[in-house]
Amino acid sequence: MAQPERLEKQGDSTKEKILSAAESVFGKLGFDGATMRKIATQADVPVALINYHFGSKVGLYRAIFAKSTPAIYDQRLVGLQLARTEPDWEKRVELVVKALIVPMFGLRARQSNGADFGRILARELTDPSAEGRGIFRETFDPIARMMIDAIAELFPDWTRAEVNWAYQTMLGAMMGVMIDNGRIARLSGGDADSDDHEAAALHVVTILTAGLKHRDRRMTAGDTDREA
Amino acid sequence: MAQPERLEKQGDSTKEKILSAAESVFGKLGFDGATMRKIATQADVPVALINYHFGSKVGLYRAIFAKSTPAIYDQRLVGLQLARTEPDWEKRVELVVKALIVPMFGLRARQSNGADFGRILARELTDPSAEGRGIFRETFDPIARMMIDAIAELFPDWTRAEVNWAYQTMLGAMMGVMIDNGRIARLSGGDADSDDHEAAALHVVTILTAGLKHRDRRMTAGDTDREA
DNA sequence: GTCTATAGCTTGATAGAC
DNA sequence: GTCTATCAAGCTATAGAC
Numbered sequence: 001m002a003q004p005e006r007l008e009k010q011g012d013s014t015k016e017k018i019l020s021a022a023e024s025v026f027g028k029l030g031f032d033g034a035t036m037r038k039i040a041t042q043a044d045v046p047v048a049l050i051n052y053h054f055g056s057k058v059g060l061y062r063a064i065f066a067k068s069t070p071a072i073y074d075q076r077l078v079g080l081q082l083a084r085t086e087p088d089w090e091k092r093v094e095l096v097v098k099a100l101i102v103p104m105f106g107l108r109a110r111q112s113n114g115a116d117f118g119r120i121l122a123r124e125l126t127d128p129s130a131e132g133r134g135i136f137r138e139t140f141d142p143i144a145r146m147m148i149d150a151i152a153e154l155f156p157d158w159t160r161a162e163v164n165w166a167y168q169t170m171l172g173a174m175m176g177v178m179i180d181n182g183r184i185a186r187l188s189g190g191d192a193d194s195d196d197h198e199a200a201a202l203h204v205v206t207i208l209t210a211g212l213k214h215r216d217r218r219m220t221a222g223d224t225d226r227e228a
Numbered sequence: 229m230a231q232p233e234r235l236e237k238q239g240d241s242t243k244e245k246i247l248s249a250a251e252s253v254f255g256k257l258g259f260d261g262a263t264m265r266k267i268a269t270q271a272d273v274p275v276a277l278i279n280y281h282f283g284s285k286v287g288l289y290r291a292i293f294a295k296s297t298p299a300i301y302d303q304r305l306v307g308l309q310l311a312r313t314e315p316d317w318e319k320r321v322e323l324v325v326k327a328l329i330v331p332m333f334g335l336r337a338r339q340s341n342g343a344d345f346g347r348i349l350a351r352e353l354t355d356p357s358a359e360g361r362g363i364f365r366e367t368f369d370p371i372a373r374m375m376i377d378a379i380a381e382l383f384p385d386w387t388r389a390e391v392n393w394a395y396q397t398m399l400g401a402m403m404g405v406m407i408d409n410g411r412i413a414r415l416s417g418g419d420a421d422s423d424d425h426e427a428a429a430l431h432v433v434t435i436l437t438a439g440l441k442h443r444d445r446r447m448t449a450g451d452t453d454r455e456a
Numbered sequence: 457g458t459c460t461a462t463a464g465c466t467t468g469a470t471a472g473a474c
Numbered sequence: 475g476t477c478t479a480t481c482a483a484g485c486t487a488t489a490g491a492c
Contacts, residue, residue, distance in 0.1 A: 031261075052457075127409065170401075208435075211440075
């Protein structure tokens, strides 16, 4: 803004090379498993350049989120608005589910290493110490609350606990089919292909939509501690 | 077996103190984030004792799985057998879902630090480099294949891909409500309590059972890339 | 902006006294 | 079995030449 868009020759390219390598290494090894050296090696730059451009390891990490997060936020917002205009209730449920799932898989498909960002997200979500970094709190919490409110509107007779657990179920399910750790291919004997983002997204959306629509409230009275 | 059960005075207690501390630290910080020193401090033993009893860091890590995994396996097996004897199809679906979910939450509730093991599991599942450790391949893959086969039997008209993605969806959903990273409480304003294992388990089981039973095959023909 | 060199610390693991 | 002392390797981050 203040500084008019300079043509930074290769300076820009270096930052992007580092960001891209970091995304890959953080995704594969996690925040603690990744090292500045490994990232620098993969980016083919000296380690010092990372600190010059991003300040610190956590600074680099945050830059990855800063890059990919706004698009997710915007697309989810659009998805929720689209759902609001849908008159048919059944289709509205599906649209809310898609508002959560589709932007994430869209990123995977669109970006060259979108799968890496998906891995980073999944790890961040399952990392209690990640709360300290506060990334989710700053970036995803606002849209998450909107999602939760949208679910509550769809099912006005649900308790707040039911609504929230439903959201966590959806979020977890999305992560489950987004991980791509090699195990899915192994277990399925190749029948389920992690690289087929559209198929993966479609299957989660289908099951989650059905699960929300047909959630049987009477089951809530039952017992879980049945032997099994 | 060969060695008759000796009463090892406190030797046994030390190993268990380390194991318990390791479970907690690994759960909170992950494999790479955890350090031998932090574990030793929490267990209140010198670092060298960990290497004496477990050989290495990864040896200690594997010992954690060796301790908690067989119970999960057995209970899932029993759950699947129970499902097989159920004549009512709808109830059978629910029993298969419970065979996956209930043992995990049962462990959380029963064991003092069962939540820590849940965290470790979730991280191991979302860690591509964990495949190198081979823990899932050795411990959970056999029962996972049985679960997948059970789903396939329940829905004979599904493709193998659909069956496998359904399993991954279920697994992810379970992780999603099992993580307990503090975010669930924050987003729900306390309405969803991660410590209430029974409630959490019940909500996932309910949604997943409904999702499987009412999965609409006709949706599979639809498009995912609709703008959302 | 780029790079080499290195400071200052923490890591996993072990040697060897008890 | 337990513990202190220590090693070699690897870590993040920075100083300073270009």
